[in-house]
Amino acid sequence: MKYLLKLTLLLIAAIPLCSTAQSPKFPFQNHQLDFETRVNDLVARMTLEEKVSQMLNTAPAIPRLEVPAYDWWNEVLHGVARTPYKVTVFPQAIGMAATFDKASLFKMADYSALEGRAIHNKAVEAGRGGDRYMGLTYWTPNINIFRDPRWGRGQETYGEDPFLTKSMGAWFVKGLQGDDPKYLKAAACAKHYAVHSGPEPERHVFNAEVSKYDLWDTYLPAFKTLVVDTKVEGVMCAYNAFQTQPCCGSDLLMVDILRKQWNFTGYVTSDCWGIDDFFKNHKTHADAASASADAVLHGTDVECGTDAYKSLVKAVKDGKLTEAQIDVSVKRLFMTRFKLGMFDPPAMVKYAQTPSSVLESAAHKAHALKMAQQSIVMLKNQNQTLPLSKSAKKIVVLGPNADNSIAILGNYNGIPTELKTVVQGIKEKLPNANVVYEKAINFTNDTLLVYMNYAKQCNIDGKQGFKAEYFNNAELKGDPITRYETELNLAWQEGQGVIGNITARNFSAKYTTNYTANNTGSLTFEVEGDDGYRFMINGKEVINAWTRNRWGARQYKIDVETGKSYQLSLDYWQGDGKANIKLSAGDYQKTDFLALAEKVKDADAIVFVGGISPQLEGEEMKVNFPGFNGGDRTSILLPKVQTELMKALKKTGKPLVFVMMTGSAIAIPWEAENVPAIVNSWYGGQSAGTAVADVLFGDYNPAGRLPVTFYRGDADLPDFSDYSMKGRTYRYFEGKPLYGFGYGLSYSTFKYEQLALPTQIKSGNSVTLSVTVTNTGKMTGEEVVQVYITNPNSKVKSPLKALKGFERISLKPGERKVLKFTLSPEELSFVNEEGVTQLIKGKLMVSAGGSQPDELNVTSGNVLQKTISML
Structure with missing residues (x-):
């Protein structure tokens, strides 16, 4: 009966449609049919060679079937990237994570998808719809866990915590993919699946080995949420091997978990040049045909970068896999393209009508500034050094990032029409002041090439x-x-x-x-x-x-x-x-530091803008500077030359502010002890300089929180290549950090009262808690309310503490709000040694405050705690 129905639908599809001026040539072009029927019809008409050609990221046109060319490779990490058009550039992903604001990230993804649609529409009109970086399949978000601050690509993630990562990642996907019941606005892709976070120089040969506990407790929760709950359209498998199999050919990751347990029906892409790694680097396969066949059998549908998949034609003829198995992948790929509306009239797809006017629209630029402001984390403000006075006559701005447009744009970035560095932001903030700028030093040395x-x-x-x-x-x-x-x-x-x-x-x-x-x-x-x-x-x-x-x-x-x-x-x-x-x-x-200090000692304040930059950390880079290797870092300490310059500047006796740009945690023990004001601005996007100036001069009250632990030094870190979570991140680090995960100061102060939740909860039930927060300061400010659980039962392996809820709120002076959080049974569970999730039994500590329960900060004040019994 099912086959008769499908045959009837195909026959109906051949009948001329009253609603169109011209009948579709093929049934798959009939938009009145469902996507599955249309995809099946299209793939059935293709030759083996045509099917295989569609499994490369640069999929060619099939003129006889009127299938246009398409390139699957596109990026939208923090705004549409690598496009020839000018676009809005938001803060780097790690900075957006520091906002702890799901709604802001949702809006950013929504705006970016609109800009991507406008670019795609323009490209199609110009006959360039098949060009790279013009498509609608974006290989974002990066939801790997930032387990080690030395990893150069950690800047692309949402930090070290599984709960924060899955929460922010889910809202990003919702914003990017849209809410239309039929069509995707854009297709997100969760990467890099899985157990992937450096070292960069070894990523093509590295074999990750982790316990079942760490796999399910740390590395997989974000992927599970995006696949199972958020319905992300794509997944990218990682370069490295996992348990001796390349990730794109992993029995456990790709077949048992992704396709069987999670029932993922979307498409999977290899990371670029990743299939070549099977036989060139991992040495697990003899040749391209064997590697390609195995990757497809494990559910890797499209190959990026090289053309090893061209050997699939021979692999089928040699019996390594069947054409029917090729069909499975090709159908997944065309299903995504159909869901994006690529085979329907633009009038039917609301997103296909997105105008070019959305590119860098006023609302988008305003949100880029808002997120840059929200991302800034004030780490120290001794004796209320900040905010600086706007009546200052002379401000000296120094440092390698003070006027560095590359740093503020991060990596995987687009290019805006206009961007603001810190020097520009301060000059615009104080148009009547003498704002003096000198680079003074490079990131790692004091000898400048004077151009x-x-x-x-x-x-x-x-x-x-x-x-x-x-x-x-x-x-x-x-x-x-x-x-x-x-x-x-x-x-x-x-x-x-x-x-x-x-x-x-x-x-x-x-x-x-x-x-x-x-x-x-x-x-x-x-x-x-x-x-x-x-x-x-x-x-x-x-x-x-x-x-x-x-x-x-x-x-x-x-x-x-x-x-x-x-x-x-x-x-x-x-x-x-x-x-x-x-x-x-x-x-x-x-540079003569003493002479420089003498020259600037008449300033009202000195702003040193240092840290590191995407010129030093990132993806598989050739970098040859002390403390850096291949895009990663060999030391998390702030480069010594920057500390030495700040020591000289401190001796002037003038207010000294350290503005740090970074995509990762930097150890700053001397600065934390001696510099009166420290602000971390990440790589803040096109409006980074304006946002920094707004914070420094009190026009914006900072409330960003650290999405990663800032350790005291290299001795706090386990071996970089060890993927065990023991001693890593705030969840398992037993030492005292310099600044903890979730830490961040404000110009306001806050008080927490009335933590209310049941004292006894039956396991398997959700629990709702409420807490009252009051702004006890003199300035309107935002606060990030954080909920953690701690399992005091030492017999049960679990994190030392774990974030389970957060909300960013704004309060006027004296204003109070009651916040409610619901902890699901999943959040009240733990992972056992076999990787199985089980409900917690016995005592459980719940805390609510503006920080971790044992990492208090002076502006968020007290943290409330209650012990509950799980029955």
């Missing part, structure tokens, strides 16, 4: 600057398109037009000029660019970073003579991702 405007001394073909030849390939081959550049400081988003028909993907360029020195002495040339470059002086190659030097800068020092001319030639190629090439020149000078 000169050397381009004025560069000429070629009778024109000042550089002759630029652009090639529509990455090999400098063929006939170039030529123009002249006045200087070499060029940047493009991927897919953005470069010149003529050349776009910023797989292009190359040659830049040539003649530099005439006007002084005798040394000169250092610095080349910085993505992907690859090589630099020649007088025909001699002096820098070779041609083999994918992504994110790296190289330098070469020469001696020059007045009036002498030097031929400069710079070759550059770009593969994918954003592109930039920059040639600078100057001479090195060592």
